[in-house]
Amino acid sequence: MADTVLESKPDVLIDHDRREQGDLCTEEMLINMGPQHPSTHGVLRIVLRTDGEMVLDAVPHIGYLHRCAEKIGESLPPYQFIPYTDRMDYLAGMNNNQAFAIAVERLCGIEVPQRAQAMRVIFAELNRIASHLVALGTYGLDMGAFTPFLYCFREREMLLDLFEAACGARLTYSYLIVGGVHDDLPTGWIERCLEFLDYFEAKITDYNNLLSFNHIFVKRTSRVGVISVDEALAYGLTGPCLRASGLRWDLRKTLPYDGYETYDFEVPIGEPGGSGDIPRGVIVGDCWSRYYVRVLEMTQSMRIVRQALDRLPDGEIVAPKLKNLKLPDDECYVEIENPRGQLGFYIRGDGSAIPARVKARGPSFCNLSITRLICRNLLLADVPAIIGSFDVVMGEVDR
């Protein structure tokens, strides 16, 4: 029965112009959603112009967490700025460390030892899984499913334990530093990590059964907030948000860093409903696709971690002669694939130890900017579905 209802829906993202079909016209009203709202994933304020239950316009207001990290970057040497990158995207600290470290390495021409590169890949991919677990869990919460959140956080806890064993911190790692990593793996860590991977492999099926293919969840998220590839690129969307629109684009493949070109993995994209195990009714580029690309990416990340653990070379973990590092009078811009998209750092040196300019290009900042375009003429309940599907971290939007 429910399936036939889905089928009979016309092939558009929302049934707009309900008024033409005889819906009552009510007075327009401005509503503040946030800054404190459970589904805004931080302090984000969205001013909604509503007509009854219809949202006519949604204007995001950001900046509540602004700390001007870029100004701080201009007053510290790079190795002291690493801890600040953790605090931008606090769910993917490892990936942020990596982005900034690679930017400084490219600028100064530092070569990272093989072992450090492999360790960086391991931690970047484990952090990607941890970050996607939060995305999955909280997206379930936004849609009214509480249980998957607890399951996701149970597994994430194990990952945080692994991080803690390696570097002592659970969220703000500062573990991947300029030139390599700051500590070697403790004894028995590799076995623990493999144990986790074996355990985690089966859990993804659980998430799919609990949430991904849950009929209510699919109906809440499919056909909502559809973004085309051209729109996504115009607004600078990257990462899972761009791939869900059906473009097989991943910086780990196009511009590999830290030896990603030597790993064998696939790049999942959004697929139309009905193909494979994708539920009928799903459109490429809708909220469900953005959600499911993350689920598929976790499997690929596990593949990469296994390969890296398998051939982890011995040797140095940090490049030599990094004391009193002077930045050359040059500039560079480097992007890496963060769990949320392309995280870029622009660094300009002036011959001293302290950069003249540090600029962070956050993927969440760009992903969020499309909100106004797609949160238009839809139901109020679809707004949390769309915002949640971007998986924004406000710490990095506001920097």
Added chain:
Amino acid sequence: MAPEEICQILKSKFGEAIVAADVGGGHPCAQVASERWLDIALFLREDSRMRFNLLRSITALDLLADEKLACVYDLMRVSTERPTELITETCEFAVRIETDRSAPSIPSVASVWATADWHEREAFDLMGIDFPGHPELRRILCPDDWVGHPLRKDYEFPLEYHGIPATTEFELTNPRH
């Protein structure tokens, strides 16, 4: 396509508007004149040899010694012809525009790349560059009533905001950690 080629094409098309080109280093970049920027931006996005459809970042720079401000636009080509096949080729290029520090103004390219909307607002907010042609140029990260532009090198930290005292380390107005 090599950055030298891109610069050659730009020079033959826009002539004097391409002020300088730095293609040797790790950050290939062409410096262009602010007056022709909108045309150049459209050309960079639309021309079949260019196709820079992703504006990744706009970095505002303060060149205090030269009495100038600058913006660096980092562009990337993302091929969308065969979307479901893995894309392994791309092209990166950057454009740099300098403007006078006393009256900084660069034409807005929000109509060319929609993502420029928020990035230009950020540059306006933190560096105080005007972007004529922007649909809604207002502060984005700082509060609307904030005074000054924090990323300028001569920015003085406020010691008070709406009655909230703000002390900096050692009470300096221009602290350096």
